[in-house]
Amino acid sequence: MLQLIESNTDEKNNNYFVVAVSGAGEADKKYVLMHIIKGKYAIYDYEFHDIIKCFKWQPNNGYACCLLKDIHFEKLPDLPFQKNKLVYMHILIQEYCLKIKSPVPSERYVLHHINERMRDNRKENMI
DSSP states (O other): OEEEEEEEOOTTSOOEEEEEEEETTEEEEEEEEEEEETTEEEEEEGGGHHHHTTSOOEEETTEEEEEOOHHHHHHOTTOOSOTTSEEEHHHHIIIIISOOOOSSTTSOOOOOBTTOOTTEEOGGGBO
16 A cells, blocks of 8 residues: 655755555555656655755666755765765665765775666665
């Protein structure tokens, strides 16, 4: 069962829908569907929503990405990325939200979307 919990229609930022999914005796899971462009949405776990909604997401090669500006570092001063560089939503979730970093600082882990949907950034879809 799918239940709409919250939504926004703020044209300054990406519109989003917070939904709860329940079924088969499992506890409700909350996800966010965020509009990226022209009917294209990214999905991610609700627990990261306060961070993800700080950014203006755009499409890039099928992924959701954002150009990092001063305002992002004012809101989140411990971001482990460089200003004026692109960050992909799945990398932000991996490295900033989940704190998963490569043991070799000069290299990044390869992040794979299990279902091959590049904007499906739920924890259970990334390895």
